[in-house]
Amino acid sequence: MALQQTIDLSLASNIGGGGLPQQALEAALSVVGKAMKRLAEDDETGRLPLLHMPRTTDDLDGVREAAAWLRRDATDVVFLGTGGSSLGGQTLAQLKDYAVPGAGRFTESPRVHFLDNLDPVTFDHVLHKLPLSSTRFVSISKSGGTGETLMQTIAVLSCLEKAGMKALPKEVFLGLSEPRKPGGRNALRDLLEPEGVRFLEHHTGIGGRYSVLTNVGLLPAAVMGLDIGAIRQGAGDAYAPFRDGAEAKDAPAALGAALNIAMALEGKNIAVTMAYADRLERFTRWWVQLWAESIGKDGKGSQPVAAIGPVDQHSQLQLYLGGPNDKFFTVMTTGVAGQGPVMDQKLAQRAGESGFGGKRIGDLVAAQGRATAETLAKNGRPTRQIHIEKLDERALGELLMHYMLETILTGYALGVDPFDQPAVEEGKILAKEYLSQAK
Numbered sequence: 001m002a003l004q005q006t007i008d009l010s011l012a013s014n015i016g017g018g019g020l021p022q023q024a025l026e027a028a029l030s031v032v033g034k035a036m037k038r039l040a041e042d043d044e045t046g047r048l049p050l051l052h053m054p055r056t057t058d059d060l061d062g063v064r065e066a067a068a069w070l071r072r073d074a075t076d077v078v079f080l081g082t083g084g085s086s087l088g089g090q091t092l093a094q095l096k097d098y099a100v101p102g103a104g105r106f107t108e109s110p111r112v113h114f115l116d117n118l119d120p121v122t123f124d125h126v127l128h129k130l131p132l133s134s135t136r137f138v139s140i141s142k143s144g145g146t147g148e149t150l151m152q153t154i155a156v157l158s159c160l161e162k163a164g165m166k167a168l169p170k171e172v173f174l175g176l177s178e179p180r181k182p183g184g185r186n187a188l189r190d191l192l193e194p195e196g197v198r199f200l201e202h203h204t205g206i207g208g209r210y211s212v213l214t215n216v217g218l219l220p221a222a223v224m225g226l227d228i229g230a231i232r233q234g235a236g237d238a239y240a241p242f243r244d245g246a247e248a249k250d251a252p253a254a255l256g257a258a259l260n261i262a263m264a265l266e267g268k269n270i271a272v273t274m275a276y277a278d279r280l281e282r283f284t285r286w287w288v289q290l291w292a293e294s295i296g297k298d299g300k301g302s303q304p305v306a307a308i309g310p311v312d313q314h315s316q317l318q319l320y321l322g323g324p325n326d327k328f329f330t331v332m333t334t335g336v337a338g339q340g341p342v343m344d345q346k347l348a349q350r351a352g353e354s355g356f357g358g359k360r361i362g363d364l365v366a367a368q369g370r371a372t373a374e375t376l377a378k379n380g381r382p383t384r385q386i387h388i389e390k391l392d393e394r395a396l397g398e399l400l401m402h403y404m405l406e407t408i409l410t411g412y413a414l415g416v417d418p419f420d421q422p423a424v425e426e427g428k429i430l431a432k433e434y435l436s437q438a439k
């Protein structure tokens with residue numbers, strides 16, 4: 001297990017009044033215990049194919065083959081898609097510096113782009129800059145009907161045609177969507193299949209925001225050269241206590257769910273995840289969607305907030321320490337001590353920081369992560385600590401599965417369906433109505 005979860009700084013017995021009383025945690029653990037029984041049935045009956053993902057390997061070669069096809073002679077690979085059709089891939093790609101401030105500009109070829117937001121200026125800009133003859137495109141949408149992804153795909157097809165490309169769309173494009181439902185439409189397939197574009201199948205039993213361990217997340221990961229088998233193995237590590245029939249208090253994801261539930265009942269309705277690693281920034285955004293869409297319904301749910309350390313110490317920490325005590329914190333750290341450039345003794349002295357001398361940048365980041373968690377606790381702010389010594393494919397797979405399990409169990413325990421998102425549809429319908437009125 002790469003993930004070490006510590007809840008000591010969440011408990012009233014350690015941090016005083018702002019912390020969680022032991023009996024509140026016990027009560028939540030008992031509800032989560034029942035939710036775990038439901039999860040075990042889900043596994044047994046096959047109702048939740050996500051639970052089988054860690055032990056599935058027969059699809060990996062297909063993913064690797066598609067990734068190799070995309071990489072062949074490509075300078076750029078562009079992933080079109082939004083929400084769960086993009087954030088999982090981005091999270092994994094960040095292990096290889098995707099969207100890491102500064103470092104992301106130097107990533108190896110092919111350059112990978114995820115265009116998950118629809119912004120006309122960005123899209124125009126990117127289409128003009130891309131070397132079209134050596135760019136590959138992947139359109140991902142579970143439903144095949146998401147307006148943003150369809151518009152992006154149409155724009156790219158038109159752009160390829162206008163550029164008078166020798167290559168046909170089927171030579172540069174790949175689709176990833178559910179199979180067409182009998183009698184139903186799949187607009188993305190309707191768009192691309194007549195061009196001969198090949199499609200990978202989106203798992204029909206796994207929703208977009210839970211799809212990071214399927215081809216949706218693993219295809220971009222494989223394009224980046226990551227070990228996708230290790231990602232699945234890591235997911236297995238998070239699931240192992242559940243398979244082994246552990247009690248809620250001994251299964252880290254179940255303990256996490258119980259903490260979240262109990263915290264919300266104690267008035268901590270904001271869940272802040274602050275990760276001290278650039279390579280977990282996309283993870284925090286992936287988690288925000290996972291948590292918000294899965295738990296926020298029927299008048300229930302806590303507000304997920306993503307933060308990164310140490311940079312957000314300089315923007316959010318004041319509120320966290322001095323503002324209302326209505327938050328439950330997770331401070332995430334990695335084993336960065338001893339890593340990075342070493343501080344020259346003389347220069348450190350000249351800067352008036354002789355304590356920096358001989359220390360490395362990673363030493364300061366490690367100290368900051370620890371100090372933030374402890375300062376939050378000293379101020380009565382309940383804080384869970386998650387530490388991952390070595391952030392690699394296996395560890396990230398474990399972290400992703402941990403959070404998916406924590407989310408599902410929280411939904412089950414609260415009596416909400418963690419797999420739908422009915423409220424989002426209303427605005428989509430209205431937007432299409434306004435679009436039809438636009439001149």
Ligand SMILES: O=P(O)(O)OC[C@H]1O[C@](O)(CO)[C@@H](O)[C@@H]1O
Binds near residue numbers: 082141143144209
């Ligand atoms: O993969 P699709 O079907 O394009 O959906 C994209 C995203 O849109 C949502 O349905 C919300 O509108 C998310 O749940 C989903 O991840």
